[in-house]
Amino acid sequence: MRLLLMGPPGAGKGTQATTIAARFGVPAISTGDIFRANVAQRTELGVLADAYMSAGDYVPDEVTNAMVADRLAEADCADGFLLDGYPRTPQQVAELDAMLERCGVELDSVVLLEADSEELVRRLLLRAQEQGRADDTEPVIRRRLEVYAAETEPLAAAYLDRGVLVSVDGLGSIEEVAERIMAVLAPEPVVVE
Ligand code: ADP
Numbered sequence: 001m002r003l004l005l006m007g008p009p010g011a012g013k014g015t016q017a018t019t020i021a022a023r024f025g026v027p028a029i030s031t032g033d034i035f036r037a038n039v040a041q042r043t044e045l046g047v048l049a050d051a052y053m054s055a056g057d058y059v060p061d062e063v064t065n066a067m068v069a070d071r072l073a074e075a076d077c078a079d080g081f082l083l084d085g086y087p088r089t090p091q092q093v094a095e096l097d098a099m100l101e102r103c104g105v106e107l108d109s110v111v112l113l114e115a116d117s118e119e120l121v122r123r124l125l126l127r128a129q130e131q132g133r134a135d136d137t138e139p140v141i142r143r144r145l146e147v148y149a150a151e152t153e154p155l156a157a158a159y160l161d162r163g164v165l166v167s168v169d170g171l172g173s174i175e176e177v178a179e180r181i182m183a184v185l186a187p188e189p190v191v192v193e
Pocket of ligand 1: 053057086
């Protein structure tokens with residue numbers, strides 16, 4: 001199973017990515033998590049990414065693409081993966097296409113998790129209190145939502161045209177949303193009488 005999980009900040013991608021990846025037995029790869037780990041360890045990549053992330057902007061494509069290419073080349077991705085938070089720009093879509101083509105594989109599905117922006121801001125502000133993530137302050141949250149709407153939301157249309165996009169309502173409990181995602185990815189077989 002080769003899956004992408006798309007959706008605005010606060011839609012619940014990270015939470016759902018872990019559950020869905022476990023059900024399919026593939027690694028969940030979150031570009032945001034990899035960047036945050038690098039920031040925490042003060043690596044060269046982390047120092048560079050930090051400036052963009054704390055402003056709510058995207059890390060430059062060359063940097064992000066190279067990081068994802070390295071990760072997808074690891075052995076655990078050979079039979080499948082779930083990418084959370086990548087691709088987010090047209091250049092990243094093109095680069096991912098090239099990476100997959102080199103391996104002779106294709107995406108099975110792109111899941112778009114949807115939620116309205118008031119709910120997103122509410123969830124992110126709550127997470128700010130609970131986890132203290134550096135980019136969960138109100139001005140940075142607003143910036144992240146703007147960047148998503150301008151740069152990433154339009155990418156869904158491309159995947160819709162390819163016939164691989166499925167939209168899932170991200171409102172409800174974690175379990176409800178996970179079941180909705182599983183239902184669109186692995187629908188119950190239809191019994192024909
Ligand atoms: P969010 O749900 O707010 O988008 P993430 O943890 O997925 O949170 O990402 C946090 C930050 O990491 C983003 O705001 C961005 O700066 C950086 N980032 C993550 N993925 C990408 C990507 N594919 N391209 C560029 N920057 C990214």
